[in-house]
Amino acid sequence: ASCRTSDPSEKCYFNPLPSIPSSTANRSIPWGEPTIHFANGTTCCSSLDEIRVQLDTIDAQLLQLLSTRASYVREATRFKATVADVNVPSRNEQVIQGAVDDAPSVHLPQIVAKSVYEGIINSSVVFEECVFNTYAGNHLKTQPV
Numbered sequence: 001a002s003c004r005t006s007d008p009s010e011k012c013y014f015n016p017l018p019s020i021p022s023s024t025a026n027r028s029i030p031w032g033e034p035t036i037h038f039a040n041g042t043t044c045c046s047s048l049d050e051i052r053v054q055l056d057t058i059d060a061q062l063l064q065l066l067s068t069r070a071s072y073v074r075e076a077t078r079f080k081a082t083v084a085d086v087n088v089p090s091r092n093e094q095v096i097q098g099a100v101d102d103a104p105s106v107h108l109p110q111i112v113a114k115s116v117y118e119g120i121i122n123s124s125v126v127f128e129e130c131v132f133n134t135y136a137g138n139h140l141k142t143q144p145v
């Protein structure tokens with residue numbers, strides 16, 4: 001991360017994004033300076049391949065976290081009496097707005113927090129509705145002989 005306060009791209013971490021005309025630049029790459037600084041004094045990154053290796057590792061971690069989250073979403077279904085109870089708009093808004101509000105404190109762009117959490121919530125509700133609708137109780141399951 002960076003410690004500077006005069007980086008114009010800092011505006012890109014907040015909603016609404018700044019209204020800026022699209023650049024017509026054709027830069028020689030890599031432009032600028034590395035923006036990731038490690039404690040040992042080294043920086044990242046030197047190539048797009050190096051960046052994508054890191055992104056693949058992070059995406060695998062996100063997948064595992066999303067799996068664990070989905071397991072709790074599934075469990076929540078057990079506490080909903082009707083399919084109409086599955087979607088709780090007030091709670092959805094609390095989760096999404098909470099992520100957007102907390103994003104700057106972890107230097108996450110608010111536009112990323114908003115879209116990702118909207119996607120998580122909307123897909124979780126659809127998943128939970130499927131869990132509710134596919135529950136068959138004990139009937140038609142294995143019968144004692």
Ligand SMILES: C=C(O[C@@H]1C=C(C(=O)O)C=C[C@H]1O)C(=O)O
Nearest residue numbers: 073076086087088091092121124
């Ligand atoms: C998990 C729940 O069910 C739904 C899914 C939510 C979620 O994925 O966070 C939040 C609210 C509900 O719309 C819940 O009610 O908490």
